[in-house]
Amino acid sequence: MAPIQVKKICCIGAGYVGGPTCAVIALKCPHIQVTIVDLNQQRIDAWNSDELPIYEPGLDEVVKAARGKNLFFSTDVDKGIEEADLIFVSVNTPTKKSGIGAGFAADLKFLQLATRRIAEVAKSSKIVVEKSTVPCRTADAMRTILEANSKPGCSFDILSNPEFLAEGTAIEDLFAPDRVLIGSLQTQQGKDACEALTQVYANWVPRERILTVGLWSSELSKLAANAMLAQRISSVNALSAICEATGANIDEVAYAVGKDTRMGSKFLKASVGFGGSCFQKDILNLVYLSESLHLPEVAKYWRAVVEMNEYQKSRFANKVVDTLFNTITGKKIAILGWAFKKDTGDTRESPAITLANHFLNEKARINIYDPQVSKDQIWLDLTDYGDIPAEPIKPHVTISQSVEEACHNAEAIVVCTEWDEFKKLDWQKIYDNCPRPAFVFDGRLILDRKALTNIGFKVTTIGTGDRL
Numbered sequence: 001m002a003p004i005q006v007k008k009i010c011c012i013g014a015g016y017v018g019g020p021t022c023a024v025i026a027l028k029c030p031h032i033q034v035t036i037v038d039l040n041q042q043r044i045d046a047w048n049s050d051e052l053p054i055y056e057p058g059l060d061e062v063v064k065a066a067r068g069k070n071l072f073f074s075t076d077v078d079k080g081i082e083e084a085d086l087i088f089v090s091v092n093t094p095t096k097k098s099g100i101g102a103g104f105a106a107d108l109k110f111l112q113l114a115t116r117r118i119a120e121v122a123k124s125s126k127i128v129v130e131k132s133t134v135p136c137r138t139a140d141a142m143r144t145i146l147e148a149n150s151k152p153g154c155s156f157d158i159l160s161n162p163e164f165l166a167e168g169t170a171i172e173d174l175f176a177p178d179r180v181l182i183g184s185l186q187t188q189q190g191k192d193a194c195e196a197l198t199q200v201y202a203n204w205v206p207r208e209r210i211l212t213v214g215l216w217s218s219e220l221s222k223l224a225a226n227a228m229l230a231q232r233i234s235s236v237n238a239l240s241a242i243c244e245a246t247g248a249n250i251d252e253v254a255y256a257v258g259k260d261t262r263m264g265s266k267f268l269k270a271s272v273g274f275g276g277s278c279f280q281k282d283i284l285n286l287v288y289l290s291e292s293l294h295l296p297e298v299a300k301y302w303r304a305v306v307e308m309n310e311y312q313k314s315r316f317a318n319k320v321v322d323t324l325f326n327t328i329t330g331k332k333i334a335i336l337g338w339a340f341k342k343d344t345g346d347t348r349e350s351p352a353i354t355l356a357n358h359f360l361n362e363k364a365r366i367n368i369y370d371p372q373v374s375k376d377q378i379w380l381d382l383t384d385y386g387d388i389p390a391e392p393i394k395p396h397v398t399i400s401q402s403v404e405e406a407c408h409n410a411e412a413i414v415v416c417t418e419w420d421e422f423k424k425l426d427w428q429k430i431y432d433n434c435p436r437p438a439f440v441f442d443g444r445l446i447l448d449r450k451a452l453t454n455i456g457f458k459v460t461t462i463g464t465g466d467r468l
């Protein structure tokens, strides 16, 4: 049987990955009908409105160009499945909160529910593509579920096609990916399914960038890529602590190290720590996988990457308290940036949340500003989605509409996200409205330390010690 020509795609999961990825597929493949489905009505309504549910540069234009033509958003999951000949499963795979593997293993319940739904609803053969990040050999479980529940005449091919986009540059990444990775069974049928998906991407991605490998290699490559990216950040953050103690400068060290072509300069920026929904989750997943495979040394190695990240966040929070003469009780602290990085409104695992909790524990008053994160989202994060009562912290938290408002009368200003607008602030004006001494803590190494010091601020920057 020759590879099928994909005419209709369904994507289950209209999140940070499913939405942008399939919107770009629709834009680049006008001959393919793309329907993105989700159980979350609010999210689908937002995708169908002028206020998209996620902020991502360039996304609005892509959605507007394709929506209503060959791109549709719907809560009718069953119809989407029935009509499609290729289905992306792009649901969330968070870290398990309870049971075996709690705190480490991936919770695959959403993925399995979506897979079951495909088996129950499908009346014709489908290519099912695992887009979510999953532990190695999850495709096997998906195949077993599909085969055990399928109707006569329906067959399913499983592909792994992990997503490598980075939030903040998702559209750029999807337009010109470094690579597209497709894993399949190495049977003729598996290879035909792989070719069908390859032909979809080949509408805009050069063939040499579409890598085809075995299923398990594909699944593991995604975990490996995230683990190695996070490991670079933890490595540079570990070095930043040495810099602070010795007077070396982490930006200079990272620049010198990154000039080595074997290494490259990307992902060597020291910071208050990495966040986002993926790095920590995927490393913990790798740790769990290693332990399950009786490889404790391997598990320990990767766990250290997460531990270093936790250390960096608490080290920075402690530094704020130490610098403010060992107490921040009752003091006003401005937190600039709540998203886990610039150009996204995503706050999952954002270091700002850890810092805010630390400051609240120390009984400080915090004033938060972020250009893209809503007030509601900040409250969800501060209350751990309702697990922590809001009432006791309410008097200590203010969410501001501008930097100036957040910093007015602040005894310390803490930069948590590297938003470009923070580089261009009128720092003299901010200084004029702060009590003395006025402290700035640059958790992202984006500010002009010398200029701020000249204004009169006492500036603490990660990885630079006291030397200017």
Ligand SMILES: NC(=O)c1ccc[n+]([C@@H]2O[C@H](COP(=O)([O-])OP(=O)(O)OC[C@H]3O[C@@H](n4cnc5c(N)ncnc54)[C@H](O)[C@@H]3O)[C@@H](O)[C@H]2O)c1
Binding pocket: 012, 013, 014, 015, 016, 017, 018, 037, 038, 039, 040, 043, 077, 090, 091, 092, 093, 110, 111, 113, 114, 131, 132, 133, 134, 163, 164, 165, 166, 167, 277, 278
């Ligand atoms: N966010 C990223 O930058 C990124 C990058 C690469 C890979 N990934 C991986 O992609 C996957 C999705 O991540 P995300 O950030 O898009 O998650 P997300 O939480 O933003 O979106 C997942 C969506 O799936 C929906 N969903 C869950 N179960 C469903 C079901 N049975 N039927 C229909 N809809 C269902 C949820 O309602 C939600 O809207 C995860 O495995 C993640 O690790 C994420």
